[in-house]
Amino acid sequence: MLKKNSFLITVLMFISGLFLSCTRNLGYSVLLWSNPEHELFDGTLLKVHIKSNISQVYVVSIPGSKENFEIPLWQATEPESKGKALRQQKRFSEFEHTYASVKLDGLPIRSDAVNTSKQVYRLREGEIIRCLYKGEGAAVTNGKGNMKGEWLRVLTETGTYGWCFSHNLELFYSENYDVKSVKESAVKMNDLKGENKNGDNAIIESLVTKKWYPESFQNMIKVGRIDVNRMNPDYGFSFGINIDENADSVFAGTAVLNTENAAGSWTFTDIKKTAEKEYEFTGANLKMSIRGATSDTMILQYSEKGRPKVETLVALSEDIEELISNELMRRQDELKRIAQAGPVFKSSNYGTIKFNNENSVTWSNYKLLQPAIISNKALGSVTVTLDYFIANSLKSSYDGVLTMHFTGMEDGVNFLYKLTDTGLRLEDATHAPIKDGVVTSRSASPMILFFAK
Incomplete structure (x- = not known):
């Protein structure tokens, strides 16, 4: 494998020599993700010799060293002058060796530090991302107040950049070149936390953080027919709960339902599990059933003027x-x-x-x-x-x-x-x-x- 890599580097250097002077290079980059193969931490300054769009790699070296090696394009900033690269390095210093484990499946990465901006990526629960720096952004609310957290510029392991609100991220410091090993220990740490925390509470927290809309919205999106007279951004279901990640969850509030054909509000003191994926709101005439492999469908049961009513809602990540x-x-x-x-x-x-x-x-x-x-x-x-x-x-x-x-x-x-x-x-x-x-x-x-x- 080492011989193969050396041969590839030699070929790339030869090809580049046809177009570039041997004394020139593309500039300097900052390593964004720790590289265990070459025992490099994120934040390392690199001299870039070649960029191969075919192989999706940079051929780089440590300044002052004659040893060249490859790194994936996504692991480093775009080559630029040494002065600009050093300023980039300083910008990343606050979050040096800082990564995050995702706590909520489907958590979006957005193009701007605003909760209504375009989604560029949806994260998986347990996925590890790199935290680059903080940014000024719009406050994120959950219907009752501002959520705790801050906007972070992040990078995924597949090379996607964007902004992610930290409320559902678990940040950790990696003192190991191999972030994957830290990832495994981070997952184990989360599992241990789950043993100390009521599992049902964690499920309810996940449901509360999702945005629930009428099932008709999902159908419109699937067929590409957005009926603006029926798709109202104010329609949907809200638990009326403010989840505080730094305190024990208290599931009490006023739930609100507002759809084209239904409206109601219920004040409750707790949410209790009654059967598998079945819950009832204590102190209110309201029950909830969760369906689907990813728990993205909710069936609400309640009474209106003595008559039983049922409303189906879905969790959507789209910006309505x-x-x-x-x-x-x-x-x-x-x-x-x-x-x-x-x-x-x-x-x-x-x-x-x-x-x-x-x-x-x-x-x-x-x-x-x-x-x-x-x-x-x-x-x-x-x-x-x-x-x-x-x-x-x-x-x-x-x-x-x-x-x-x-x-x-x-x-x-x-x-x-x-x-x-x-x-x-x-x-x-x-x-x-x-x-x-x-x-x-x-x-x-x-x-x-x-x-x-």
């Missing part, structure tokens, strides 16, 4: 507000596409549709559509929206559903639409069946209108 924002942006882009294709569409029978902008239309001479489709009270000023989706079976014939909100009409008028090279085809969908925001099929004997550009 971001999903809604992206969907609204998609709709606006689609309306812009239609408007820019015209902006005027004419029909000898059904009048003229003029797009003033992506949301505003003036429709004139539509008398043949009155009163069957458009009310006699309607005026020609129209607001256009994309409120519904179409079933997959309709996608070969239509682009979607346009809803025309005429001034003077209480309800919008739905049309299946298709933008063609020559114009805009509309099909009356007034009586088309709609389920969960999706037009599932065409109306019986619909009227079809064509407007030329």
Whole structure:
């Protein structure tokens, strides 16, 4: 193996010599993850000779040494001048040899030190990450108050950088080159802690820290149809408990349920396990069943006016507000596409549709559509929206559903639409069946209108 590595280094050095002067190097890097093979601690300054994107390695040496060796690209900072590398080394010094074990499965690493920023990685429970430095970020709340912790710039063993809030991290100091051996001892230490801590409490803590939303949210995400009228970031279930990792957990609070079809709150003094994955809230008429291999499905049972009620919720890591924002942006882009294709569409029978902008239309001479489709009270000023989706079976014939909100009409008028090279085809969908925001099929004997550009 040593001969093979030496041969590879020799070949890489030879190839690089075709492009670089033998006296030049790429600069200096800081080692980010302790390397047991070469007995190097994180924070070591390295001189970088070659970068191989094919082998995903740097060929480096310790400054002042003539011995070259390989390290994975992810284990070191990008090569730069010696002065800049030394400043990087100083920046990492506060968290020198500091790693963390992940306490919560699915804990996100984010692009910025804000709990609503984009997720770049989801950590596994027990996974080890490198802590680089602290950052200023937005406070993280759990519905009752700010959680204890701080934002850390971290690195995974697969080379992903990002920001992670430390509340669910167990930091430890590694005085060993081999972090994996420290990882094993860290896991054993966590197991010992688990023996001293009520296992049921640990499970409940895990449930409390998750974000619970209506099951319909998960279904929308799976099929890629975000109904902004039904996906509300305020919907979901909150335990109303503030978990303090530095104290014994006290499971008392006021749980709140808020969905499209249900709402309620329950004050309780404890959460007790009654059977495997079955719990009841002491002092409240509320029970909870947990399902799924990763315990990401919750079934709540309660009573409302003497009648039993059941609500299914799921734990999601997605940023709901971001999903809604992206969907609204998609709709606006689609309306812009239609408007820019015209902006005027004419029909000898059904009048003229003029797009003033992506949301505003003036429709004139539509008398043949009155009163069957458009009310006699309607005026020609129209607001256009994309409120519904179409079933997959309709996608070969239509682009979607346009809803025309005429001034003077209480309800919008739905049309299946298709933008063609020559114009805009509309099909009356007034009586088309709609389920969960999706037009599932065409109306019986619909009227079809064509407007030329």
